[in-house]
């Protein structure tokens with residue numbers, strides 16, 4: 001079942017039409033504390049280190065896109081030393097939950 005959901009999530013990401021993957025936004029909210037220091041996404045968003053990092057906005061981003069990005073960082077398909085280290089510490093479920101959280105309509109978080 002888990003494999004099936006994963007495959008479905010990949011398909012959705014590929015079609016770029018994803019509304020939701022099987023993530024739990026409430027669970028995701030408890031997993032993003034380590035992302036906020038850099039991404040700091042949310043109402044009143046400001047880049048934490050404007051001179052050092054060009055950090056993409058996560059809030060409101062498509063869930064399928066977020067999961068795909070994290071998996072690509074983990075596998076090394078997408079290169080970023082920082083995000084590779086972080087993505088390597090996440091399970092597929094963590095990624096889905098985090099993506100569900102960040103993809104909520106603005107104002108929901």
Ligand code: HEC
Pocket residue numbers: 031032034035036037038039053054055056057058066069070078079080082083086098
């Ligand atoms: C130390 C700073 C830092 C932390 C902590 C961090 N990120 Fe990142 N993140 C970055 C940077 C820098 C990039 C841009 C990397 C690149 O050039 O691809 C990035 C890129 C991303 C992207 C790709 C966004 C896009 O628009 O393509 C995602 C998704 C992402 N991070 C998710 C997360 C999540 C989820 C967490 C927490 C589990 C997290 N990041 C924690 C610095 C950070």
